[in-house]
Amino acid sequence: MENSPQLIIIGAGPAGLTAAIYAGRAGFTPLIMEKLVPGGQIVLSDKIENFPGFSQQISTRDLMAEMQKQAEAVGMQLVQEEAIGIEKKVISTASGKVYRASAVIIASGTRPRSLGIKGEKKFLGRGVSYCATCDAPFFKNETVAVIGGGNTAVEETLYLTRFARKVYLIHRRRMLRAERILQKRALSHPKIDLILKSVISEIYGEESVEGIRLLNKETGETTQLNCKGVFMFVGLEPNTQFLPGQLKLNRQGFIKTGQNLETNIPGIFACGDVRENLLKQVVVACGEGALAGFMAGKYLDKLGGQEYLDTRHPTQL
């Protein structure tokens, strides 16, 4: 299609790649910017077993490589660039380049908030996890620890009891922050032990996690806890630092959109984990990516060519 509308997608995770597939199939030629490698944070985990259509575990790398191929087959152009600023749909990147688009889809995801303690990085994927929905089945009949005290931490603790033999829920305050009803459920669960007023100071092991060290904030006492898994739920941080100040975010910094996934700035859409939504999972990111790609296409169709630039691809200025 000559004079094709211009679409830039920021982030080549499940949301961004699916947006590219839908926009590409609608006849556009999206340019996708990825600061690292395509695939998104799901490739931090080796296998995925809750993506519909696959009854057996599949390699996350294989899944994401297929998504990338599918997007490329319908015209997606991928550039390794980190978006560092957006102003009126003009995107500046860390390499010093500037790109202009008529529509933008933000699919930049999140990063787990880390505590930065010893062993946390070393054992990621080998006992340290930030996602119980994803990794709990790997800890069947094992002892695991959950760090955090909010709703997510307690919900995930309850989820882990389906698999683990014992779950320690460790929180730094005197009381959990989670809703009463969740607290009640956790406190009455025979598999859950609550450890309050304590912080994790180290995760240790050889090849994989073997235990953690805890510091009681009140007594100053240090204890050791043997466990095979450590699940961290101390928050997610949205990758939104490069966005314009006038773009509406919620209190936690996630992007607010309407039902059509358009932000408060016309022509700028958001999808996947970076958006204010209720479930941060690949299937949701793909669903939202599909809708964002579709709605961005509708937006560009409405422009009727007036704002189109004169090449098929979004222009690098």
Ligand SMILES: Cc1cc2nc3c(=O)[nH]c(=O)nc-3n(C[C@H](O)[C@H](O)[C@H](O)COP(=O)(O)OP(=O)(O)OC[C@H]3O[C@@H](n4cnc5c(N)ncnc54)[C@H](O)[C@@H]3O)c2cc1C
């Ligand atoms: C360890 C782990 C295991 C998981 N297991 C599962 C599971 O089994 N099943 C499941 O459904 N979900 C799982 N999840 C959750 C899943 O990974 C996310 O829900 C999903 O990846 C969200 O997709 P997304 O495209 O919205 O964001 P992301 O996957 O986070 O992708 C965003 C992409 O944008 C890029 N990016 C960010 N900022 C910029 C920028 N400024 N410029 C350019 N590029 C940028 C990032 O590098 C990244 O590639 C897991 C998560 C983790 C961390």
